[in-house]
Amino acid sequence: MDAPLLRVERLTKRFPIRAPISKRVIGEKTVLDNITFDLPRGETLGIVGESGSGKSLLLRVILGVVQPTEGRVIVEGREFRPRTEDRPLADKRAIQMIFQDPGAALHPRLTVYRTLAETFRVHGTRDGKTVEEEITELLELVGLSRRLGDRYPHQLSGGQRQRVVVARALAVRPQILLCDDPVAALDVSLAAQVLNLLLDLQEQLGLSYVFVTNNLAVLRQIAHRIAVMHDGRIVELSEKEAIYTNPRDEYTRELLEAAPSLQRSLAGN
Amino acid sequence: MSQSRETTSAQPVLEVRNLQTVFPTRDGLIRAVDDVSFTVEQGKTLGIIGESGSGKSVTARSILRVVDRPGRVVGGSVKLFGRDLLTLSEREMREIRGRDIGMIFQDPGASLNPVRKVGTQIVETYMTHRKASKNEARERALESLAIAGIPNPTEVFDLYPVDLSSGAKQRVMIAMAIVCRPALLIADEPTTMLGVRTQRHILESLLKVQEELAMAMILITHDFGVVSWMADEIMVMYGGRVVEHAPKFEILRRPRHHYTAGLIRSVPLIEERREKRLKSIPGFPPDLLNLPTGCIFHPRCEAADGLCQSVRPELGVAPEDPRHRYACHHPVQEAVLDELKLTG
Amino acid sequence: MSGRPESLASVVDASAPASHVAIEASSDKTAGRKQSRDWGLIISGAMVAIVALITIAGPWIVPHDPNYIDSRSRLMPPVWMDGGSWDHPLGTDGVGRDLLARIVVAFRTSLLIAIAGVLLAVSIGVVIGIVSGFLGGIADTVLMAITDIQLSFPFVVLAVSLLSLTRPRPSVLIVVLSLAAWPMYARVVRSVAQQERGADYIIAARAIGVPQWRILGYYVGRNIVPPVFIVASIDIATLIVLESLLSFLGLGVQPPTASWGNIIAESKNYLSSSWWVPTLPGVAIVFTVLSFNLLGDSLHRYIDPRSAR
Numbered sequence: 052m053d054a055p056l057l058r059v060e061r062l063t064k065r066f067p068i069r070a071p072i073s074k075r076v077i078g079e080k081t082v083l084d085n086i087t088f089d090l091p092r093g094e095t096l097g098i099v100g101e102s103g104s105g106k107s108l109l110l111r112v113i114l115g116v117v118q119p120t121e122g123r124v125i126v127e128g129r130e131f132r133p134r135t136e137d138r139p140l141a142d143k144r145a146i147q148m149i150f151q152d153p154g155a156a157l158h159p160r161l162t163v164y165r166t167l168a169e170t171f172r173v174h175g176t177r178d179g180k181t182v183e184e185e186i187t188e189l190l191e192l193v194g195l196s197r198r199l200g201d202r203y204p205h206q207l208s209g210g211q212r213q214r215v216v217v218a219r220a221l222a223v224r225p226q227i228l229l230c231d232d233p234v235a236a237l238d239v240s241l242a243a244q245v246l247n248l249l250l251d252l253q254e255q256l257g258l259s260y261v262f263v264t265n266n267l268a269v270l271r272q273i274a275h276r277i278a279v280m281h282d283g284r285i286v287e288l289s290e291k292e293a294i295y296t297n298p299r300d301e302y303t304r305e306l307l308e309a310a311p312s313l314q315r316s317l318a319g320n
Numbered sequence: 321m322s323q324s325r326e327t328t329s330a331q332p333v334l335e336v337r338n339l340q341t342v343f344p345t346r347d348g349l350i351r352a353v354d355d356v357s358f359t360v361e362q363g364k365t366l367g368i369i370g371e372s373g374s375g376k377s378v379t380a381r382s383i384l385r386v387v388d389r390p391g392r393v394v395g396g397s398v399k400l401f402g403r404d405l406l407t408l409s410e411r412e413m414r415e416i417r418g419r420d421i422g423m424i425f426q427d428p429g430a431s432l433n434p435v436r437k438v439g440t441q442i443v444e445t446y447m448t449h450r451k452a453s454k455n456e457a458r459e460r461a462l463e464s465l466a467i468a469g470i471p472n473p474t475e476v477f478d479l480y481p482v483d484l485s486s487g488a489k490q491r492v493m494i495a496m497a498i499v500c501r502p503a504l505l506i507a508d509e510p511t512t513m514l515g516v517r518t519q520r521h522i523l524e525s526l527l528k529v530q531e532e533l534a535m536a537m538i539l540i541t542h543d544f545g546v547v548s549w550m551a552d553e554i555m556v557m558y559g560g561r562v563v564e565h566a567p568k569f570e571i572l573r574r575p576r577h578h579y580t581a582g583l584i585r586s587v588p589l590i591e592e593r594r595e596k597r598l599k600s601i602p603g604f605p606p607d608l609l610n611l612p613t614g615c616i617f618h619p620r621c622e623a624a625d626g627l628c629q630s631v632r633p634e635l636g637v638a639p640e641d642p643r644h645r646y647a648c649h650h651p652v653q654e655a656v657l658d659e660l661k662l663t664g
Numbered sequence: 665m666s667g668r669p670e671s672l673a674s675v676v677d678a679s680a681p682a683s684h685v686a687i688e689a690s691s692d693k694t695a696g697r698k699q700s701r702d703w704g705l706i707i708s709g710a711m712v713a714i715v716a717l718i719t720i721a722g723p724w725i726v727p728h729d730p731n732y733i734d735s736r737s738r739l740m741p742p743v744w745m746d747g748g749s750w751d752h753p754l755g756t757d758g759v760g761r762d763l764l765a766r767i768v769v770a771f772r773t774s775l776l777i778a779i780a781g782v783l784l785a786v787s788i789g790v791v792i793g794i795v796s797g798f799l800g801g802i803a804d805t806v807l808m809a810i811t812d813i814q815l816s817f818p819f820v821v822l823a824v825s826l827l828s829l830t831r832p833r834p835s836v837l838i839v840v841l842s843l844a845a846w847p848m849y850a851r852v853v854r855s856v857a858q859q860e861r862g863a864d865y866i867i868a869a870r871a872i873g874v875p876q877w878r879i880l881g882y883y884v885g886r887n888i889v890p891p892v893f894i895v896a897s898i899d900i901a902t903l904i905v906l907e908s909l910l911s912f913l914g915l916g917v918q919p920p921t922a923s924w925g926n927i928i929a930e931s932k933n934y935l936s937s938s939w940w941v942p943t944l945p946g947v948a949i950v951f952t953v954l955s956f957n958l959l960g961d962s963l964h965r966y967i968d969p970r971s972a973r
Binding site: 101102103208209210211238239240241242243244246247250251265266267268269271272295305306307308309310311312313314315316317 | 371372515516517518519520523542543544545546548549568569572573582583584586587588589590591592593594596597598599600601602604605
């Protein structure tokens with residue numbers, strides 16, 4: 052009996068639409084519509100969609116910071132409480148998240164060290180290590196030197212900030228990392244570094260990723276399976292290669308054709 | 321204008337020579353644009369690509385003389401049909417902007433007045449620069465909206481920015497930028513904030529507009545996919561300097577600078593998965609206040625040696641192709657394209 | 665007062681995340697601030713230091729008892745005018761008290777009352793603002809309604825009626841002044857807290873399991889301090905003016921305790937003959953108010969998340 056690491060079942064989120072002045076509810080907008088998928092251990096599920104497709108919201112619902120209207124989040128066969136505040140510490144350790152804009156994901160007035168130390172304040176350290184040792188180890192894991200610990204986020208480059216965000220998420224040794232387009236805001240050379248880092252970490256630590264982006268090229272590099280989201284629904288979900296070679300949904304085809312491509316520009320002439 | 325159109329074969333639309341823009345700060349002088357030269361010809365697109373802090377946007381702003389304080393242009397020339405914009409008065413410059421040079425920026429929402437109809441805003445732009453009746457201006461505005469790919473110009477004319485999608489807003493910005501039929505259009509990351517499909521449509525419109533009006537265009541972007549599709553020539557900037565500049569196919573097939581080659585290698589491709597790990601450029605972009613000596617890319621470069629650490633390479637012309645310029649002591653020899661295993 | 669909402673909005677904006685494209689320009693902006701920040705801060709800092717010095721040391725160095733009545737030398741002009749003497753450098757008032765001594769002593773009265781009023785207002789406003797902005801929902805609706813009512817109530821009418829009900833005492837005066845000031849803190853703090861609520865680093869902290877009280881105190885609190893500090897320094901100036909106004913109307917600091925407002929009130933009849941008596945305390949008010957306003961403005965430019973150390 053081998054349950055998938057993460058199972059998302061019929062997740063639905065509806066927002067009430069209110070009249071401008073009376074604030075009476077006059078309708079509902081479905082922003083997540085019956086989202087269901089499995090994520091096996093050590094794999095990456097890529098979710099591609101444009102802004103407004105609900106893909107970022109989906110991650111926040113899984114994380115438990117936004118409440119679903121319906122549906123369940125199941126980890127290793129056990130249902131998680133919808134609110135992260137209601138989840139026991141052990142459950143919180145299972146799922147962590149990294150963000151699109153690393154500048155916004157770090158408190159501007161906390162040094163890297165203090166940001167990372169927060170985790171150990173809540174969860175304690177392991178194997179009798181000191182916080183100092185844990186943080187040094189974490190920074191090394193993401194390829195940063197301990198010296199950077201004394202810096203504030205604005206004193207770091209975008210790529211360094213994103214590594215710190217990854218380090219914070221890894222501090223609790225999660226099994227599932229929710230990635231909200233973590234390379235979209237980075238310059239090309241740094242984006243490649245961060246993608247490689249995520250691939251290395253997956254190999255080293257056996258992490259599973261739900262990787263949300265609007266860039267199909269990035270998913271080709273990192274995903275095992277891909278779900279295409281449009282208007283809050285998954286319109287297509289299949290093995291990675293099938294999405295690129297044999298897209299079944301019209302919307303998927305449009306996304307593939309619209310993506311600016313180095314190779315196509317070269318080949319077209 | 322007609323006179324200048326005739327002389328284009330002899331004279332480029334824009335000729336930038338040794339442009340220098342600096343930002344004095346407490347901690348030292350930032351050379352945001354350091355000795356940048358290039359030309360743009362009629363009907364051609366120059367793509368400027370670079371990462372944050374490379375100076376690509378400051379270059380565009382220097383051409384338009386709208387550099388944020390305390391930055392200022394301290395050297396070089398920017399000649400539009402032979403007339404040096406850097407020597408003009410601010411009043412003359414205001415006439416140039418919008419009439420001879422159109423501009424499109426990343427965030428269309430920020431450049432439109434939210435409480436005025438978009439049509440009115442385009443009409444006003446036209447009438448600032450041309451003596452025209454209201455009706456004539458309206459005709460031009462509608463025509464420009466149509467060229468910019470708005471399917472129903474007369475309806476959109478009477479809408480407010482809030483009524484428009486971000487893609488439609490960017491089209492309105494394009495219409496406003498071209499209403500005076502400028503000789504040069506500068507687009508700074510025009511599609512960075514847009515969705516993939518909208519980006520495609522906007523870029524297609526830009527190409528169409530350029531063709532129809534025979535404009536010269538400067539496209540600034542950090543996206544290799546976009547620039548490889550749109551540009552005729554690509555200029556790569558790094559730390560305020562031009563490191564390589566060549567016709568598109570030349571630079572993509574045979575980049576000579578290690579930074580360019582590194583960038584091309586590190587782009588994820590949609591057609592196939594590249595090697596298991598992308599070949600990323602190690603290290604981080606340079607600190608503009610504390611640039612490395614010699615070649616500013618040497619700390620991140622695999623081919624760097626003592627020469628690169630001490631001597632700044634000149635931006636020289638490739639012996640085999642006079643249109644290919646690069647600043648490297650040990651240029652890349654192999655073709656990067658082979659590594660891409662092009663399937664076309 | 666009218667300049668405030670705008671300046672506050674930009675304080676709040678400064679904590680908003682910068683998108684990646686802004687990074688290229690951000691070094692320029694930092695540079696701009698660095699260049700211009702120092703002089704404003706140095707000058708206003710020096711002015712506030714002078715005010716503080718007079719407030720602390722003043723009463724011991726002035727040559728006269730501010731309440732000593734020398735009826736033989738009434739309405740003496742200052743030393744630089746005909747008939748003035750170094751014995752009374754700024755002259756004397758209508759009953760012969762030394763004007764310099766009274767103005768200097770009034771620094772202490774006015775500043776202490778204004779600072780106490782601001783502190784009380786900050787405590788009320790910060791609590792209401794955090795609760796309102798971070799929790800949202802019904803708490804927010806109710807608290808903001810109270811805030812709006814307070815803001816729309818004409819302050820002078822409120823102050824006059826409250827102060828005439830009780831015997832005017834400094835403690836009552838402080839409470840009344842804080843009533844004028846707290847809604848602004850509630851609003852500023854609320855808008856910061858609202859932004860914080862959705863910030864990615866707050867989401868990350870919640871996901872780690874940082875308790876709510878710590879998120880409010882440690883994460884949100886840190887971002888509230890700078891804007892509150894800026895408003896507070898400008899507010900000290902505002903409350904000094906209000907205190908002077910109330911004292912002028914006879915509802916604030918009561919004679920014989922010297923306050924700039926009551927010095928002016930007592931001497932307003934001499935404006936045509938002995939103009940310096942009402943004017944000199946006015947100069948003290950202008951200097952003090954200006955110094956705190958300038959300090960607030962310079963702090964505003966100086967304090968920014970990206971320049972935090």
